[in-house]
Amino acid sequence: MQQQDSLRLRPSAEVRFAEELAALKAADQGRKPPGWALSAKAVRSFILGDSRFSIRRKFFGDDALVERALVALMSEQGLMLVGEPGTAKSMLSELLAAAISGTSMLVVQGSTGVTEDHVRYGWNYALLIAEGPSQRALVPSPVMEAMRLGRIVRIEELTRCPPEIQDVLISILSEKVMAVPELGEAASVYAAPGFSIIGTANLRDRGVHEMSSALKRRFNFETVVPLADPNLEMELIRQELDKRLGQAAISVTFPDEVTDLLVTTFQDLRRGQTRDHVPLSKPSAVMSTAEAVNIAHAAALEAAYLGDGTVGGAHIGRQLQGVIVKDNAEDVKKVRAYLDHIVKERARRSRVWSDFMGSVNALKGGS
Ligand SMILES: Nc1ncnc2c1ncn2[C@@H]1O[C@H](COP(=O)(O)OP(=O)(O)OP(=O)(O)O)[C@@H](O)[C@H]1O
Ligand SMILES: [Mg+2]
Incomplete structure (x- = not known):
């Protein structure tokens, strides 16, 4: 049939x-x-x-x-x-x-x-x-x-x-x-x-x-190859997210700053260096745009069903955990180093980044 x-x-x-x-x-x-x-x-x-x-x-x-x-x-x-x-x-x-x-x-x-x-x-x-x-x-x-x-x-x-x-x-x-x-x-x-x-x-x-x-x-x-242009990657994530949320008739507030955080984290870890060319250890986990879309989607679902409908840095941090831990424990160390050396600095200046840092740390039982 x-x-x-x-x-x-x-x-x-x-x-x-x-x-x-x-x-x-x-x-x-x-x-x-x-x-x-x-x-x-x-x-x-x-x-x-x-x-x-x-x-x-x-x-x-x-x-x-x-x-x-x-x-x-x-x-x-x-x-x-x-x-x-x-x-x-x-x-x-x-x-x-x-x-x-x-x-x-x-x-x-x-x-x-x-x-x-x-x-x-x-x-x-x-x-x-x-x-x-x-x-x-x-x-x-x-x-x-x-x-x-x-x-x-x-x-x-x-x-x-x-x-x-x-x-x-x-x-x-x-x-x-x-x-x-x-x-x-x-x-x-x-x-x-x-x-x-x-x-x-x-x-x-x-x-x-x-x-x-x-x-x-x-x-x-x-x-x-994975998308190298952060603006294109942001556009794609937004478009995919709108499509998926639209199908389920869910509406959330997803600030640009949060999408930017997601894309920046992915691009930094994928390339093994920040936008300002600071080198980092590259995790072996797959950090594809498809994974980024999944994280954005899961974060939006959490905000819609369990939160107040606004996606923040903490939602992204919690979801990122699933992508990193999936592959191996070495990766967790690499992400920790990224947090300690790069994200900490950003967190001083931005609420979204400090919420992100807090939630990744909390999940790993760290400081
Ligand atoms: N350059 C891109 N343009 C559009 N969508 C992209 C792009 N890169 C990743 N995506 C997203 O990735 C999703 C899934 O990708 P797809 O399953 O086709 O990947 P794949 O390369 O076949 O992966 P795998 O090797 O794991 O089979 C797409 O539906 C889209 O949301
Ligand atoms: Mg395939």
Whole structure:
């Protein structure tokens, strides 16, 4: 049974942005690569925003990367998005697939448990036994569907797949055909125009199954890095927060100074130096924008449900704890040093920073 869209916690991109995609399509006069639902320019507008159609920006930071990704998808090769966790690799692949193919639902979730059935095809065993191999008994993988329909298939966390699965992709990307020996040559599936693969891989996972150089050659690699511009990161956090709180019909006061504290802390610890170039020890914890958004959201929920509706430095401090402690005890020491050497000074001049310092200290049972 089809689940109603409104009941899904997170509908797919083509559903969430159906209006935007329809508006772009209606006005689209740009050049469409074969098999694409929209022109490359319209896809770019969808992802980077376009005020003419009141389309808001979805991916922040590196516009040139998005353009290179579009070119990669027009080419013979696949697109491989690599980077630290939480840098919007999956989000970008979903948006690209939704805009280019009209669906982002052809996905293989990479893991050590992925088998050939997931990237080639499997069988409905009841039918197979009853009738022998037939088209009816064949269960296509998302990759096979994408080839047949000329769509984009996304392979999440590709480096977690076993090497033999990665090898299957090599032949698909080079030959653009998938044979079904059980059904004879006529049953081979040839990739229709528009077919491509977007893989994502987390740099921290690499090495689990290092990609072979043969597969690497068949992908255009793009590295997605955390947002370096604090103003863009603030804008993104605000936008994401408004969206999440709006969906739950929650309203809070979230002062700019508090967002600034959150972004400053993340950027300092992520880079291992403050804005004034004071060096610090970098924690190993993932300090991505996605984590910052989660902290802002949790802080807002706490303020709304357990406080007076105004988010302060103390809320951020309490939530930060969860991000840091998750990884290791060494990190706690590094954050303590950050508090002692950097935050203390800021706390002298600002209430928001002193509340922040107080709550991080209290949680760690420190001074
Ligand atoms: N540059 C960015 N532009 C827009 N959103 C971003 C950006 N960086 C991070 N985000 C936020 O991060 C969220 C989740 O990112 P996503 O899950 O796509 O990351 P990922 O790189 O696939 O991470 P992982 O490696 O852990 O799978 C996005 O929904 C968005 O809120
Ligand atoms: Mg991901």
